[in-house]
Amino acid sequence: MTVPTTILGQNQYGKAENRVVKITRDGATHHIKDLNVSVALSGDLDEVHYSGSNANVLPTDTTKNTVFAFAKEQGVESAEEFGIALARHFVDATEPIRTARIRIEEYEWERIDLDGGAAPHSFVRRGQEIRTAQIRYDGTDVQVLSGLKGLTVLNSTDSEFWGYIKDRYTTLKEDYDRILATEVGAVWRHGPAGSPGAESGSGSGSTDTDWNASYGAVKQQMLRTFAETYSLSLQQTLYQMGSQVLGHRPELEEIRFSMPNKHHFKADLAPFGIANEAADGAVYIAADRPYGLIEATVLREGAEALIPPDMTNL
Amino acid sequence: MTVPTTILGQNQYGKAENRVVKITRDGATHHIKDLNVSVALSGDLDEVHYSGSNANVLPTDTTKNTVFAFAKEQGVESAEEFGIALARHFVDATEPIRTARIRIEEYEWERIDLDGGAAPHSFVRRGQEIRTAQIRYDGTDVQVLSGLKGLTVLNSTDSEFWGYIKDRYTTLKEDYDRILATEVGAVWRHGPAGSPGAESGSGSGSTDTDWNASYGAVKQQMLRTFAETYSLSLQQTLYQMGSQVLGHRPELEEIRFSMPNKHHFKADLAPFGIANEAADGAVYIAADRPYGLIEATVLREGAEALIPPDMTNL
Amino acid sequence: MTVPTTILGQNQYGKAENRVVKITRDGATHHIKDLNVSVALSGDLDEVHYSGSNANVLPTDTTKNTVFAFAKEQGVESAEEFGIALARHFVDATEPIRTARIRIEEYEWERIDLDGGAAPHSFVRRGQEIRTAQIRYDGTDVQVLSGLKGLTVLNSTDSEFWGYIKDRYTTLKEDYDRILATEVGAVWRHGPAGSPGAESGSGSGSTDTDWNASYGAVKQQMLRTFAETYSLSLQQTLYQMGSQVLGHRPELEEIRFSMPNKHHFKADLAPFGIANEAADGAVYIAADRPYGLIEATVLREGAEALIPPDMTNL
Amino acid sequence: MTVPTTILGQNQYGKAENRVVKITRDGATHHIKDLNVSVALSGDLDEVHYSGSNANVLPTDTTKNTVFAFAKEQGVESAEEFGIALARHFVDATEPIRTARIRIEEYEWERIDLDGGAAPHSFVRRGQEIRTAQIRYDGTDVQVLSGLKGLTVLNSTDSEFWGYIKDRYTTLKEDYDRILATEVGAVWRHGPAGSPGAESGSGSGSTDTDWNASYGAVKQQMLRTFAETYSLSLQQTLYQMGSQVLGHRPELEEIRFSMPNKHHFKADLAPFGIANEAADGAVYIAADRPYGLIEATVLREGAEALIPPDMTNL
Known part of the structure; x- marks a missing residue:
């Protein structure tokens, strides 16, 4: 094939739509966080586009594993905090990665109503709006959109x-x-x-x-x-x-x-x-x-x- | 074209997915019913299939008009009552129609919460489950599924x-x-x-x-x-x-x-x-x-x- | 909880929407079959409903595994043949299972057009209609719907x-x-x-x-x-x-x-x-x-x- | 309500998803263009946000009418040309409108194959990719994205x-x-x-x-x-x-x-x-x-x- 004179512009990659459900137990009372987490990374990634060398590529599969591991190790207080922790990790821990953008959808659940009060570990999905968050981290600043x-x-x-x-x-x-x-x-x-x-x-x-x-x-x-x-x-x-x-x-x-x-x-x-x-x-x-x-x-x-x-x- | 020896089996027709919203006013307090109504009629309809004669066909457009007119004239107490009234009408008023099946989806709304209580005419869609109803009427019996x-x-x-x-x-x-x-x-x-x-x-x-x-x-x-x-x-x-x-x-x-x-x-x-x-x-x-x-x-x-x-x- | 006098009616279970892609290689020329296979089994299954005993239950996870194993062992000539083989297997090999229904969606691909002819192992999804098949087998008769x-x-x-x-x-x-x-x-x-x-x-x-x-x-x-x-x-x-x-x-x-x-x-x-x-x-x-x-x-x-x-x- | 010190930023409005089908007849041979056209207008529109005055607002309903009228008067050679004509019209004909963005999806159809060749006025939707176009016009320059x-x-x-x-x-x-x-x-x-x-x-x-x-x-x-x-x-x-x-x-x-x-x-x-x-x-x-x-x-x-x-x- 002929190779025209073209250059690479803005680019990003990562694993999209990781469906993470975190249950926290407080005795018989459980809490649930239900997220859809998408990772997009940018950085020193010209070579993977030009030659296919993956030397600077953290696989999207690894970004997926990281999402689930962080949910367990750090818990999920809020989509925003969880996203900030992930974004910082990808940039701070992986040299060629300069910017991380985490997008999260959150689906809310409410406790099923029993005669004696709210059920301790039984939930019905609320189904109204979807809550969202986006965190961008460039090694210095964190920008949070909710x-x-x-x-x-x-x-x-x-x-x-x-x-x-x-x-x-x-x-x-x-x-x-x-x-x-x-x-x-x-x-x-x-x-x-x-x-x-x-x-x-x-x-x-x-x-x-x-x-x-x-x-x-x-x-x-x-x-x-x-x-x-x-x-x-x-x-x-x-x-x-x-x-x-x-x-x-x-x-x-x-x-x-x-x-x-x-x-x-x-x-x-x-x-x-x-x-x-x-x-x-x-x-x-x-x-x-x-x-x-x-x-x-x-x-x-x-x-x-x-x-x-x-x-x-x- | 050759005409093979075939016959017509079970058949039905009508207007599907009529999106009816009925507001009822009680002074400043309004009530809302939000339905998706589908009509399916059966009867003496062989000829429209065999020759294209529409002599026995109540147009689907007319069934749509009827749905909206009934919503105003009769109101909408429940999907089931509304469907029963519609089904009876189509069979009783139109000679070639022998059976009517009405299917309804209902979307629930709740009042927006204001400091002084519930808003009188402002609503937010609940978004949880969809309520459904099916009414069949054959000129004699009404069968209701919810x-x-x-x-x-x-x-x-x-x-x-x-x-x-x-x-x-x-x-x-x-x-x-x-x-x-x-x-x-x-x-x-x-x-x-x-x-x-x-x-x-x-x-x-x-x-x-x-x-x-x-x-x-x-x-x-x-x-x-x-x-x-x-x-x-x-x-x-x-x-x-x-x-x-x-x-x-x-x-x-x-x-x-x-x-x-x-x-x-x-x-x-x-x-x-x-x-x-x-x-x-x-x-x-x-x-x-x-x-x-x-x-x-x-x-x-x-x-x-x-x-x-x-x-x-x- | 009170136990009213109720009985179990028609029931079926299985793994739905198994997304199977089978590549067949003929030298450099590859062929593709892209299916979505849903299994539904019926039989001697009262007890799992009444008491929760799974003694007669072939897990849906196993039905999934079987779909993928059969795709490899038997190949996929057509959705219908594949479905017949699966339906026969579930009924003939598992005593409590009396009836199997296999539903299949098939997505068609065409070869990408190159200057020198059709690409040997590169495809673009046609995207027009979805082909379907349903096979029912009750131990004696096979009914095929396409x-x-x-x-x-x-x-x-x-x-x-x-x-x-x-x-x-x-x-x-x-x-x-x-x-x-x-x-x-x-x-x-x-x-x-x-x-x-x-x-x-x-x-x-x-x-x-x-x-x-x-x-x-x-x-x-x-x-x-x-x-x-x-x-x-x-x-x-x-x-x-x-x-x-x-x-x-x-x-x-x-x-x-x-x-x-x-x-x-x-x-x-x-x-x-x-x-x-x-x-x-x-x-x-x-x-x-x-x-x-x-x-x-x-x-x-x-x-x-x-x-x-x-x-x-x- | 208190009025905090806020200002209006970037804004746009218009009618989205106008589903336009244009048939062109050339004797018995017909041609079809099937588009989904979305209009977004910007300009001198602060007042409609601040006070609700619509004096500078061309209603979205009018933008819809314009889309259908232009499809008839000018025909649809391509999504891009059609979008350019619409964008120019909205900016050039309506004083407060300074920028128009037209987005179009196009759905492709192919002729049904008959024994004697292609059908003259019968089509089947191809269903593969959706073609898109975006035209922006600011009174001076036209930018076209396909x-x-x-x-x-x-x-x-x-x-x-x-x-x-x-x-x-x-x-x-x-x-x-x-x-x-x-x-x-x-x-x-x-x-x-x-x-x-x-x-x-x-x-x-x-x-x-x-x-x-x-x-x-x-x-x-x-x-x-x-x-x-x-x-x-x-x-x-x-x-x-x-x-x-x-x-x-x-x-x-x-x-x-x-x-x-x-x-x-x-x-x-x-x-x-x-x-x-x-x-x-x-x-x-x-x-x-x-x-x-x-x-x-x-x-x-x-x-x-x-x-x-x-x-x-x-």
Whole structure:
């Protein structure tokens, strides 16, 4: 084959979607962490691309083994802490590896309810949103993004849409009482330790956060703001959600949302002589495709925008 | 084309997956029902197959319109009642239609939690199991199946597996403390009205049941039995679940389960000198494929088995 | 827990979705078979449900091992032959097992095209339909169903729909030139050996068929009939497809189709002053849900209907 | 609600997943283009986020209408040309819109084969890879990315993996004859018009390319290089594919791949006394998760890297 003059650009590799379940026993009471962990490593890896030499390659199989071994040796307090430990390990322990990115999905379980209280070691998967985390470590700094996806919410009123541009191709009728529904995907960035929101004053990487508490508070703030915002556009609701999350969580610098507008169209029952008005409780068609898709970043004033626009869901 | 001597066998048609959302307003407090309704009609339909004459065909588009119109005119108290009304309509109002089968999936929402209590018209999708119902009506009798799918449960102990047949191809080690996890799919059949469990004493079709209460009780009984059964095999757990559901719900005659064994394999950490024993809280690999698949029917003694074996999920 | 008076009904178990890839080498030329094999066994299995005794249970893990061992020892000429060998083994070799059902999906690959011809051991997945097979063996008889799913076809003309019932809920306009598109799911039943279409005259089970040739011919006949039928309804097209397949393939007794009507609605461009007529080449919206769903069996005259109506796809 | 000091960052909106099917008639011979078109617009849109004013918002519904109207008025020669026309329209015709990004998936159909040749207006979906395109227009420049996803390929030999780093967590055995399989996702960037590979010498935007021919040649070059590369690592194969594509297609500047390593593990049949060596034709387990994931960009020397690392698939 001819060899054209080409060069290697950005590259990364690792084992994706390691499905780790960690049970912790506290007598008869068990705790469960259920994660999907993906490893991506970068570094001095030109040669494996150019010649196929694996001398600098830590096999993806080894990265998989490491994930499971760390889950046992270090436990899993939170996706973020677990990811930080893994990222540090891959960079610090393997000379050619310069950067590690760990992405984690977490699936939440709740205890089965028995007459006498919560079951000690029996769980049912909650099945609502998927919690996410991404940790990047370059040998010096740790960047932590947290997030969620698949959180589907709906307001059955308090939403309007009117006053928009009309051009040749506009047929949409203005609406003063519509359903607003979306499936929230969000990624938020934690500030470095020592920033106003951090709980400790030194060191790189905001590694002292109570990640689980922060996650729960962000989710609840999102839900509350979604419910309490009288909406003139999905963009307005999105911005309010971001602004309120940042307003209530000083440990965060930036948040990005991807919110499909899950359209609910009022069924046209007029041909059958049936009124179908929102005010009386209406019947809607929940549409699949196409859908409006609204994406935006909200930043604390003065913060740098570091979440890539194309990152809609971790 | 040559016309071989062939005949038409069982056939049915209709509009599948009508996504109906019904909002009911009670002042500022709204209620939501979110359904996916599929219609299948049978009857005097040979000619549309043989010659393409549509003289006996109620268009699938009309069946769709009917679903939305009924949601408004009759409301949606439960998937079962809604399906019964639809099935009766199609058979009673359209001469060539002799049998109607309505299948419904229901997606549950819960109110968003605000500081002052539950939001009046803001909802978040629960996302746990999908509730199902199937109604068949043949002009005389109504048969109601209820069900659920996607209910994922896990016991982190109290499960063993040993004492099985060993042949040439057996390599599995016996296990005295394993994770037992499954994604429950179940379909249960309601007895006709007048049977011991029915709340009214006459008429065909068990149409007086409190379907929503029955559903909730069946689900809770399944969860409780799953949690409380010390399991020597997934089949034993399945049978206990079915038996307890029938034992506590006199309105039911029969229940069929499809339960994939969601394998959680203990990670092999011995090569790294790390112990990974269940008793100490272990790390598991949650496997995708292949998976054990256990399916069985449990019947009230004397009842007829009417749920088809191939019906694993509605 | 109370133990109500319940009994066990139909039940089966086994390992589902074993992903077997078999490479056969003929010098530098390799051949590939790519299967997804699911095993379901029935028999003397009451006790495992009632008490958890596994004394009659061949573990699903063993059934998995057997699938891979047989792929090596016996090779994979066709999904059907492979399934027959497996089904016979499980019933004949394991006393408590009375019936075995093997379901197989097959994914087809084609050779990568090089300048000098087809690559000897490099393949690209075709990705069109999935081929299916189901084998049932009860110790005496073998029943073979073959099938396919995901075969998406479209006629851009030669389809009409009119002359149907109109009731209160009918709004659909008659159409004299529409797109007809569907995703064919089909299951066909082979007659027993000795029947007119069988190639050998004795023995139970039509095990002498050239399964691969039969499959290819059935698929091609379906496609041809779909293309050549001027359609007044999807039911008519379905029946023609079934009738022609049975007419050309004497080894078959019965075929069942599940054909969603993949609606293509003409885009309404009238508000923009743009004509959009089929005769001039139109623009269509390919809709997702809801969709018409047409299911029917076509039988050779005199044949028994043995494919369950609820079996739409293997 | 308190209003924290936050600002809006990058944002975009539009209608996603418009499923457009365009039939072109040439007498009895019809042609089909089947697209999934997603629109994302940016511009002077702060106010809709801050206050909900839609004065600068072209509704997503209008963008949908425009997609269908353009498909009729302008036809669809290629996804790229169609996307360029749409992107230019949204920016040039709507004052507050400054940037448009159009993403398109294309599904390919082939004619049904009849005895007398190819059917004139009957098609079967190919179902192999999905073709993709992304067009960005900012009022001045057009950037075109083309791509594909879901192209699954497999070499049954000519792949080795050895000589890698071994650490505490390494258990993988070196392999001198393994299956190499991946599902290619790729995005490639066309140079601006006037660059060496462009067919016209002026103007911004490489809008004179024969996009369909370019796409076909890129895909075939990828397949050929995958087949012809004796592989010591998937990274090496990836780089060769990129390098050969750029070497043969002067109109391209840059290509990025996302290639999951679809592991095929040799089944361990030793416990049954069955040899299972690659050299004799082996049986493999096609694994789902986890999987290696290899991502990299290959660039023409001197070209700028403009494809974002996080963009694995359009």
